[in-house]
Amino acid sequence: MQHAIGHGHSQGADSHSHDHGHHDQESMKVLGFWIFLVTDCLLFGTLFATYVVLKAHTDGGPTGKELFEIPGFVAETFILLTSSFTSGLAVLAMNKKKVGQLIGWLIVTVLLGASFVGLEINEFVNMVHEGATISTSAFLTAFFVLVGTHGLHVSVGLVWMIALMIQLKMRGVTPVTKRKITVISLYWHFLDVVWIFLFTIVYLMGVM
Amino acid sequence: MSQQHTSAAGHGHHEHEEHDDHGSLKAYIIGFILSIVLTVIPLLIVFETSMNKTGVIITIITMAVIQLIVQLFFFMHIREGEGPKYNVMALILGLFIVLVIVAGSVWIMSFNSVVQ
Numbered sequence: 001m002q003h004a005i006g007h008g009h010s011q012g013a014d015s016h017s018h019d020h021g022h023h024d025q026e027s028m029k030v031l032g033f034w035i036f037l038v039t040d041c042l043l044f045g046t047l048f049a050t051y052v053v054l055k056a057h058t059d060g061g062p063t064g065k066e067l068f069e070i071p072g073f074v075a076e077t078f079i080l081l082t083s084s085f086t087s088g089l090a091v092l093a094m095n096k097k098k099v100g101q102l103i104g105w106l107i108v109t110v111l112l113g114a115s116f117v118g119l120e121i122n123e124f125v126n127m128v129h130e131g132a133t134i135s136t137s138a139f140l141t142a143f144f145v146l147v148g149t150h151g152l153h154v155s156v157g158l159v160w161m162i163a164l165m166i167q168l169k170m171r172g173v174t175p176v177t178k179r180k181i182t183v184i185s186l187y188w189h190f191l192d193v194v195w196i197f198l199f200t201i202v203y204l205m206g207v208m
Numbered sequence: 209m210s211q212q213h214t215s216a217a218g219h220g221h222h223e224h225e226e227h228d229d230h231g232s233l234k235a236y237i238i239g240f241i242l243s244i245v246l247t248v249i250p251l252l253i254v255f256e257t258s259m260n261k262t263g264v265i266i267t268i269i270t271m272a273v274i275q276l277i278v279q280l281f282f283f284m285h286i287r288e289g290e291g292p293k294y295n296v297m298a299l300i301l302g303l304f305i306v307l308v309i310v311a312g313s314v315w316i317m318s319f320n321s322v323v324q
Contacts, residue, residue, distance in 0.1 A: 027291075031294055031295055034294075034295035034298060034299070035295075035298050037299075038298045038299055038301070038302035039302070041299075041302045041303065041306055042302060042305055042306060042309075044306075045305070045306030045309050045310055046309055048306075048310055049309050049310045049312075049313035049314070050313075052310065052313070052314055053313050053314060053317040070255075074251065077247055078244075078247070081240075081243055081244065081247060082240075084243075084279070084283060085236060085239075085240040085243075085283075088236040088239075088240075088283050089233075089236060092232075092233055092236065186284055189279055189283040189284045190284070192279065192283075193275075193276050193279050193280075196247070196272050196275050196276065196279075197272055197276075199247070199272075200250060200268050200269060200271070200272040201269070201272075204250055204251075204254050204268055205265060205268070207254070208254055208261065208264065208265075
């Protein structure tokens with residue numbers, strides 16, 4: 001729409017209108033991403049509902065209290081929280097048009113995210129070694145699906161962030177890369193928020 | 209806030225708009241500190257106090273919800289950006305549906321033992 005209207009005007013007005021149209025389109029994409037996040041909320045909501053309902057159904061197998069290791073999940077929580085903060089700092093650096101700083105904070109975020117995923121994989125492997133597999137009980141099925149889905153989201157976010165860093169190296173901060181960074185920082189904050197509820201409902205209430 | 213205007217490109221109004229879209233360092237630091245506090249409080253409550261179980265559950269879930277709000281405002285800047293707040297509307301609808309799914313499932317399944 002904006003493009004079509006712009007063409008009727010003089011050169012200056014045309015380029016301005018073009019910029020504005022571009023800006024509108026990018027903000028529409030950010031809105032679209034918000035709507036994706038809402039649907040992702042529904043996904044996690046149903047998995048949380050399943051977990052809460054099946055929590056007591058351990059079928060004589062190990063319970064959360066026996067399985068969850070407190071230092072592990074506390075460390076995961078603070079690592080993810082810090083990475084959420086550093087992804088925010090990356091956005092701030094982007095607004096100041098400092099590409100080096102932006103990529104630096106993204107690297108910190110990726111490293112923190114990777115150590116989070118590493119700790120989680122380690123936790124899962126230990127649980128499986130203790131005989132607590134996904135098919136042991138309804139509780140463990142719900143647990144692995146819920147926590148695993150979150151871990152998968154974080155892993156996808158890591159790959160996405162690395163790809164964005166390459167794109168930033170090649171193209172610098174343009175309206176398009178700017179929108180992409182905005183979107184991934186939203187995604188990352190969202191994953192941290194989901195983890196807060198995992199931490200509270202799965203882990204803290206599990207070890208109580 | 210107004211220190212941003214020293215940047216060369218664009219006219220003042222646009223610069224201001226861009227700045228509003230993404231918050232400031234101060235907002236991120238406040239959000240980060242609040243998040244840490246809101247994570248430490250539940251840990252202390254669960255491991256250090258002898259509150260009854262229902263009390264603990266209500267408190268730690270409240271802390272999680274407060275942290276959700278803190279992150280939405282300080283990190284995700286939900287209030288900012290121009291135009292109608294479609295993202296807020298979508299989010300409220302989504303959270304409502306999540307609440308119905310979770311509370312409804314728990315409520316219905318609590319009759320499980322009665323039916324059997």
